[in-house]
Structure formats: C-alpha cells, structure tokens
Amino acid sequence: xxxxxxxxxxxxxxxxxxxxxxxxxxxxxxxxxxxxxxxxxxxxxxxxxxxxxxxxxxxxxxxxxxxxxxxxxxxxxxxxxxxxxxxxxxxxxxxxxxxxxxxxxxxxxxxxxxxxxxxxxxxxxxxxxxxxxxxxxxxxxxxxxxxxxxxxxxxxxxxxxxxxxxxxxxxxxxxxxxxxxxxxxxxxxxxxxxxxxxxxxxxxxxxxxxxxxxxxxxxxxxxxxx
Amino acid sequence: xxxxxxxxxxxxxxxxxxxxxxxxxxxxxxxxxxxxxxxxxxxxxxxxxxxxxxxxxxxxxxxxxxxxxxxxxxxxxxxxxxxxxxxxxxxxxxxxxxxxxxxxxxxxxxxxxxxxxxxxxxxxxxxxxxxxxxxxxxxxxxxxxxxxxxxxxxxxxxxxxxxxxxxxxxxxxxxxxxxxxxxxxxxxxxxxxxxxxxxxxxxxxxxxxxxxxxxxxxxxxxxxxxxxxxxxxxxxxxxxxxxxxxxxxxxxxxxxxxxxxxxxxxxxxxxxxxxxxxxxxxxxxxxxxxxxxxxxxxxxxxxxxxxxxxxxxxxxxxxxx
Numbered sequence: 001x002x003x004x005x006x007x008x009x010x011x012x013x014x015x016x017x018x019x020x021x022x023x024x025x026x027x028x029x030x031x032x033x034x035x036x037x038x039x040x041x042x043x044x045x046x047x048x049x050x051x052x053x054x055x056x057x058x059x060x061x062x063x064x065x066x067x068x069x070x071x072x073x074x075x076x077x078x079x080x081x082x083x084x085x086x087x088x089x090x091x092x093x094x095x096x097x098x099x100x101x102x103x104x105x106x107x108x109x110x111x112x113x114x115x116x117x118x119x120x121x122x123x124x125x126x127x128x129x130x131x132x133x134x135x136x137x138x139x140x141x142x143x144x145x146x147x148x149x150x151x152x153x154x155x156x157x158x159x160x161x162x163x164x165x166x167x168x169x170x171x172x173x174x175x176x177x178x179x180x181x182x183x184x185x186x187x188x189x190x191x192x193x194x195x196x197x198x199x200x201x202x203x204x205x206x207x208x209x210x211x212x213x214x215x216x217x218x219x220x221x222x223x224x225x226x
Numbered sequence: 227x228x229x230x231x232x233x234x235x236x237x238x239x240x241x242x243x244x245x246x247x248x249x250x251x252x253x254x255x256x257x258x259x260x261x262x263x264x265x266x267x268x269x270x271x272x273x274x275x276x277x278x279x280x281x282x283x284x285x286x287x288x289x290x291x292x293x294x295x296x297x298x299x300x301x302x303x304x305x306x307x308x309x310x311x312x313x314x315x316x317x318x319x320x321x322x323x324x325x326x327x328x329x330x331x332x333x334x335x336x337x338x339x340x341x342x343x344x345x346x347x348x349x350x351x352x353x354x355x356x357x358x359x360x361x362x363x364x365x366x367x368x369x370x371x372x373x374x375x376x377x378x379x380x381x382x383x384x385x386x387x388x389x390x391x392x393x394x395x396x397x398x399x400x401x402x403x404x405x406x407x408x409x410x411x412x413x414x415x416x417x418x419x420x421x422x423x424x425x426x427x428x429x430x431x432x433x434x435x436x437x438x439x440x441x442x443x444x445x446x447x448x449x450x451x452x453x454x455x456x457x458x459x460x461x462x463x464x465x466x467x468x469x470x471x472x473x474x475x476x477x478x479x480x481x482x483x484x485x486x487x488x489x490x491x492x493x494x495x496x497x498x499x500x501x502x503x504x505x506x507x508x509x510x511x512x513x514x515x516x517x518x519x520x521x522x523x524x525x526x527x528x529x530x531x532x533x534x535x536x537x538x539x540x541x542x543x544x545x546x547x
Contacts, residue, residue, distance in 0.1 A: 008404070011405070014406055014539075015404045015405075015409065018410070018543060021535065021539070022410070025531060025535065029528075101527070105527070105531055109535070116538070116542045135542050
C-alpha cells in the first residue's frame with residue numbers, strides 16, 4: 001500500500017494527471033475568457049507532458065511525436081486562435097455571470113466520484129499507476145461535457161468540448177499507450193478544423209444576436225424581455 | 227512515536243511554548259520588515275512587536291461602561307486556547323509527547339474556541355464595528371473550517387493517524403514523494419491559513435479602515451494588557467499556521483532524538499523554514515491587493531475545492547496504487 005511508493009516516473013505521471021483534473025475544474029469555474037483560454041493551454045501542456053513521460057517510460061518513439069503534436073496544437077495553436085478571435089470580437093474583458101458557481105463546481109466533484117466508481121472494476125484488470133489515470137481522464141471527459149451543459153457562453157462551451165478531447169487523449173495514452181499515429185493525426189486535424197469552424201460560428205452567432213450567450217438563442221422575439 | 231512516560235520529553239512542552247511566545251512576535255516583525263523593504267521603506271526592526279507588547283502591558287486597560295465579564299474574560303480565553311493549541315504541534319522535534327493526548331481535531335477545536343470568544347467579545351460592547359467584525363469573522367471561519375478539516379483529513383488518511391507527530395514522522399520516513407493529494411492539500415491549507423490569520427487578500431492587518439477590517443474591528447475596544455493578549459494570540463496563531471505548513475509538508479530537519487544537538491538542529495531548521503515562509507508571505511502581501519469582502523466566499527470555495535480534490539486524488543490515485 002502506502003509503504004512502497006511508486007517510482008518517480010509514476011509519481012510525476014500521477015501528479016500531472018491530477019493537475020490536468022484541477023485545470024478542468026479551473027476551466028469550469030473560470031468566468032474570464034482570457035484566463036480560461038490560458039488554463040486550457042496549460043491543460044494541453046499537461047497532457048503533452050503526460051504523453052512525453054509515458055513515451056520516456058515505455059520507450060515508445062511515436063508517442064514523442066504525438067506529445068509534440070498535442071503541445072503545438074492544443075497549448076499553442078488553438079489557444080492563439082481563440083485569443084485572436086476574442087480580440088476580434090472585442091470580448092477579451094468579458095465576464096460571464098454564473099448562476100450558481102458553487103453548484104457547478106460541486107457537481108464537478110460528484111462527477112469525479114462517479115468516474116472513479118465507474119473505473120473501479122476496470123482497475124482490477126489494468127496495469128499499474130496508469131489505471132488510476134483512466135479514472136481521472138474519464139472525470140476530465142465528464143467535466144468537459146458538464147461544462148458544455150452548464151455554461152451559457154459559447155466560447156466556454158467550446159473550451160469544454162476541447163478539454164473533453166484532452167480527457168480522451170489522456171485516457172488513450174494512459175490505457176493503450178496512445179493510438180496509432182494515423183488515428184492521432186486524424187483526431188488532431190479534426191480538432192483543428194473544429195476550432196476553425198467554431199470560430200466561424202462565433203462570428204455568425206455574435207452577428208445575429210449581438211452576444212455569445214446561447215440562452216438568447218431560445219428567444220423568439222428580437223426585443224429584450226428581461 | 228512519542229514516549230509518554232519520558233519526563234525529559236515532557237520538558238519539551240514548556241520549552242516549546244516559550245519558544246512560540248517569543249518567536250511569534252519576532253515572526254510577525256520579520257514579515258513586517260520584509261514588507262517594508264519590498265515597498266522601498268526601511269521597515270521596523272523584527273523585534274518591534276515585542277517592544278509593542280511590552281509597552282501595551284505597562285499601559286492601563288480601559289473597559290467600556292457597557293462591557294460585561296465576557297469582554298474582560300475574552301482576552302484570557304483567546305490567549306490561553308491559542309497557547310494550548312501551539313503546545314500540540316510538532317515544532318522542533320517529532321518526539322512531542324503532548325501530541326499524543328491531543329490530535330489535529332483537538333487543534334481545530336482549540337482554534338474554534340478562541341475564535342468563538344473573540345467574536346463574542348467583538349459583540350459584547352455593542353459598538354457597530356465590533357458586531358460587523360464578528361459577523362465577518364464568523365462568515366470567514368464557517369467557510370474556512372471545512373476546508374481546513376479536509377486538508378487535515380488528507381494528511382491523516384495518508385499517515386493513517388490524526389496525531390500530528392505521527393503524520394510528520396510518516397512524511398519524514400517517506401522521503402521526497404510527489405503526491406498530488408499533498409500538493410492540493412498544501413495549496414488549500416495556504417489559502418485557509420491566509421484567511422484564518424487575517425492576512426491580505428482576505429483582511430489587512432495594517433489598517434483600521436471601517437469598510438474592510440475584520441480582525442481589527444473585533445478588538446477595536448481593547449486597550450492595555452487586554453489588547454496585548456489579543457495581539458499576542460493573533461501572532462501565535464500566525465506562527466501556528468506557519469509551523470503546521472512547514473512541519474507537516476516539509477518535515478525535514480525535525481529532531482528525531484532528544485539529544486541537545488538534534489534539538490538545536492531542529493530549532494535552526496524550523497527557524498530557517500519559518501523565515502523563508504515569512505518572506506514568501508511578505509512577497510504575496512505586496513503583490514496582491516485586498517479583495518472585496520463578497521469575493522472572500524469564492525476564495526474559500528477555491529480552498530475547499532482544492533482540499534476536496536486532494537482527498538479525492540488521494541483515494542483515486544494513491545490509495546489503490
């Protein structure tokens with residue numbers, strides 16, 4: 001049990017996985033757009049670091065490439081694109097008002113417990129430290145989903161979607177030592193294309209309703225009712 | 227494990243209490259001096275708080291007409307409960323016999339007792355500032371206490387004991403282990419410590435601005451030796467949190483035997499660690515601005531979330547591994 005601590009590599013893996021989960025929570029509760037994009041970039045960097053560590057531990061050459069891909073795409077390129085978008089839409093200083101921030105975050109912790117409960121039977125089969133990371137990545141996926149449900153601002157929802165993808169990637173690296181490179185490349189470009197498409201959608205939504213608050217899409221009339 | 231029947235070990239308890247009594251004003255002065263330097267001032271000497279205490283003890287204690295016995299008794303209760311609390315943390319040695327009779331839950335209880343009387347004293351005279359300060363203090367502590375308990379439970383679950391000495395001993399024996407749960411518990415406990423000891427960004431110990439003060443509002447009516455005891459208790463509490471942070475999470479240097487050399491080395495180590503912590507606190511207080519009172523619950527929510535994540539990551543990532 002606790003007497004024999006896992007070796008340093010495993011420890012750093014667990015630490016990075018835990019930080020990824022924490023960044024998910026930070027994203028969930030973050031109301032400032034610029035800070036949220038920064039946090040998303042950090043989460044991408046964490047996932048890249050996990051991939052690089054697994055690559056070092058397993059001696060899997062192709063994982064280095066996917067770590068590099070994750071780092072370049074998710075922590076540099078996409079955040080940069082989102083920043084540029086935020087600048088062009090003049091919403092860098094926008095602060096979203098959350099209805100119940102505490103409930104949002106507590107529901108997140110409930111999701112973590114649920115993810116752990118779901119992953120518990122899998123744990124018995126799998127390998128060593130990485131099997132616990134599976135529970136964490138499932139939690140990251142669920143929190144990403146919850147962010148798409150619970151937040152009203154489009155950019156926050158898109159960040160939720162992207163962090164969901166981070167969770168999936170983490171699960172793939174932890175459980176299966178990464179996906180085949182072809183699949184990985186495909187997913188990476190999917191995410192990139194999605195980011196570009198989302199950018200176009202942002203423009204359309206903000207042009208037609210003059211806001212990125214999706215709740216306003218439910219209204220039938222143009223007048224303010226509130 | 228501490229030997230309960232060793233009389234030499236029990237001698238450590240009064241020595242530790244004395245060290246705390248002298249060290250706490252020095253730590254407060256050290257932080258103040260560094261803050262002064264960081265703000266391009268010379269800053270008072272570190273022993274200035276000790277001088278202030280001596281001056282206050284020599285002065286007459288004035289008590290308002292409307293004050294009851296609670297008002298007179300509160301400084302003694304607050305000071306005594308804080309002094310008892312500092313006796314049960316491992317300070318220079320893990321062979322601290324007093325930890326065997328009072329664990330970390332008792333520690334939280336002692337602090338709660340002191341805080342209760344502090345809030346009562348704030349309300350006793352009936353001035354509006356005192357009542358306001360008390361209600362704010364209760365708001366902060368009601369939110370900070372669960373976070374503190376969560377952090378403490380994370381440590382207790384790792385060491386399988388709520389005894390503070392055992393926790394420190396366990397961490398010392400483990401050596402350097404990267405644990406996500408400890409990282410989260412440490413961050414959460416830092417936030418709790420900042421809130422509980424009334425430092426920036428939750429409260430500013432250096433001002434008496436009526437809109438923002440929390441701790442100062444409660445002790446506004448005190449003077450003379452009563453004020454000295456209240457201030458001393460606050461300094462003790464600051465040092466107590468500092469010692470908890472450095473000795474539970476970074477226990478290296480704690481004396482493991484009762485030889486004078488080991489104890490001296492332990493004293494030097496803890497003094498160095500506290501000095502470093504004091505500097506970090508001074509830097510933090512210089513770069514951060516005090517936040518609005520209505521943002522304090524959010525701040526403490528973050529602390530609670532961090533400690534809860536610490537507990538969860540202990541269960542998910544570490545217990546099964």
